[in-house]
Amino acid sequence: MNCFNELKERNFIYQTTDDEHIPEILNRGGNVYYVGFDPTADSLHVGHLLPVMAIRHVQAAGNIPIVLVGGATALVGDPSGKQEARPIMSKEKVAENAAAIKGQLAHFIDTTEGKAIFVNNADWFGNMLYIDFLREVGYRFSVNRMLTAESVKLRLETGLSFLEFNYMLLQAYDFYVLNKGHNCTFQLGGQDQWGNIVAGIDLVRRMSSKEAFGITMPLLMNDKGEKFGKSVAGAIWLDEKKTSVFDYYQFWRNSADGEVEKLLNYFTVLPTDEIKRLGRLQAPEINRTKEILAFEATKLAHGHEAASRAYLAACAKFGFADPNGKIETSSSIKSVVSESGSIADLPTYRIPAANFANGGIWIVKLMTDSGLCNSSSDARRLIKGGGAYINETRISDEKATVGENDFQNEALLLKAGKKNVRRIVLES
């Protein structure tokens, strides 16, 4: 299947600036295109994944992606799609975050020399003089027109600082620089980026007399119209120090029935006809579809090994959806065989055995220390509400303590609700 149709079929395309020519240009390959990321955190989260997957598909068709980290623009803060202004970050923090994000992207796209280009717009904005920018770029923009941009109109209600208002010019200038320096002719972005992308295309035309194109992607919402990718402790991060591989797997595994097909299209690279078939499965079988989704998505982010372990750990706990392998799939999940008690791969908290010496450890403390609960008040609430378990036994006394005799083979299972687990392991 050609690149454009692949994107279309998988629903990556919300709008294009040129429906007539873009498919052909994209399919031909050899284009340089860019996608921007704001390095506002030191890890990507699943909310960033849609553009990441889009880059992957377009790269696979022989195009060269430029990954732009907005080292400079993050210092300004894009108002698009935001109700409120964002806090301004320090330059050091931004640089640190940019490096971390680059590392994570390597899991999803080919980052070898010549296959992808990494740039930081601080490199050209860093030393720019305000007057020069105004003279070179500023006079080419009409405020009247900028005010008609959706992203600006939205914020006109609640207030928009001049700093943020400039964001559109900065992003447009990025496009111009990349077009000039790397012959970049495409920009991909979220649907809220439309105004910024179009501004960039205009700027490229005015300053370089070159043609450029843009594609926007839909904003991901769940069935309830909420923003995708938030859960228990906020965002689902790609950094396993922030979100364990098991929890990452579980995030996908717990998707709603009605969303599985959509998510498979976006976040896995399984063939689209297979996805259609898997998405149609009903009642119990749909759970196999969810396993496949979770496995494939986890495999992309953390590798086959880690994904297999998370899968087996989850199944050890909740059971296999398709134990006999009746449902066909091209996913490598089918070659993952359960051999032993993979329950060892549940998120684990290690604690010195000596800590249990004097009458054990208070249950509330153990739940917070292991990261199952955010605070001891939180843990107390959980216990009062009947959601705390030790080795599958509900704990109803918030004063309870855990002693060494609660451990079997140096390990114990602590649960907050049915799905949040922490394996506590004694070490000597």
Next chain:
RNA sequence: GGUGGGGUUCCCGAGUGGCCAAAGGGGGCAGACUGUAAAUCUGCUAGCUAUGCUUUCGGAGGUUCGAAUCCUCCCCCCACCA
């Protein structure tokens, strides 16, 4: 610059001296039901080894036995006018 209206907990939004850790809704968590789903119903939703104590209503002071509420100064936002 002027006039008026605002800034409340994760979000929206009530609260104009003690009954306020602060109504209601949303979101989130847990329980029941299930399929690790959705819907529904129920409970919880600042922190603390906790019948109490500590921090929280834009910021800093002040009045008071007692302040989200009253006073002073400051910061920020919105609307209109100039």
